[in-house]
Amino acid sequence: MNLLSHFPFPNRSIQILWALLAVSVFAPGCGLHRPTPLDPGKLPSALQTQPRIPDHFTTRAVLTLPDAIPPGGSLQLAGLVSKGQGLRLAALSPMGTPLFEMLATPGLVQIREAETGKEQKTRSLETLTRKTLGLALSMEEFTHLLAGEFPLPPWTAVVSEAPDVFLLHEGRHLRARLVLDAQGEILRMERIHRGVPLYALTSLSKAPRIWAIESGDHAFRLRIRYMEVLPGIGADRFLLP
Structure with a gap:
């Protein structure tokens, strides 16, 4: 018996609409079904504790750019990070030639080219990385x-x-998809916003940490060569001379 035949629909299109709604509500595995979240005690160990990032540290890294993003190739990075104050980063060519220096503080990002002294300013690191790398970080x-x-x-x-x-x-919004390795550690993370992938991050090595970053048509590598925790960093280190 057709359940819908008992209801007087004004036209065929509305009848079809109600039929689709009935299928979506009563069919197994329908779109309205929401998987049950895991109990806190059943979370994977990688999510049971949040990693603590040092408040102050210095770092050395190598960023490998795709050929489509100038200057391409590998850049040596020397970074200084202080929670609440900002991030200072110098980029050098593989030969050690200074290319540019970046200073990111809350509400302001400054970039100075080493060769010309030309400066650029923007309001956030997300804006800068979106324009230069096609990857908003x-x-x-x-x-x-x-x-x-x-x-x-x-x-x-x-x-x-x-x-x-x-x-x-986060609430009703999907923020990320995580893939764990055989040891239960995070191997890959896909960041998602409004159902659209933003970027994918894969750990190729833990010691030293090597990141593979994919965003759109571009792929990057970031190798962390060195990190040292510092007791503090003076505020004057976050001013461009």
Whole structure:
């Protein structure tokens, strides 16, 4: 018996609409079904504690750019990070020639070219990295990468999608998909915003940490060569002379 035949629909299109709604509500595995979040005690060990990033540290790294992004090739990075104060980063060519220096503080990012002394300013690191790399990274995310830690987004619930694959939700919004390795550590993270992938981050090595970063058509490598925790950093170190 056709359940819908008992209701007088004004036209065929509305009848079809109601039929689709009935299927979506009563069919197994329908779109309205929401997987049950994991209990806190059943979270994977990689999510049971948050990594603590040092308040102050210095770092050395190598960033490998795709040929499509100038100057291409590998850049040596020397960084200084202080929580609440900012991030200072110098980029050198493989031969050690200074290329540019960047200073990112809350609400302001300054870049100075070493050869010409020309300066550029923007309001956030996300704006800068989106324009130059096609990859929007906040200061917090970039700090985590330099410290060798995954920049996990804020989350309120974890859903198991498959063995060793977990979804991080903040309220009703999906923020990230995590893939764990055989040891239960995070191997790969896909950052998601409004259902659209922002970038994918894969750990190729833990010691030293080597990141593979994919965003759109571009792929990057970031190798953390060295990191030293500092007791503090003077505020004058976050001023461009």
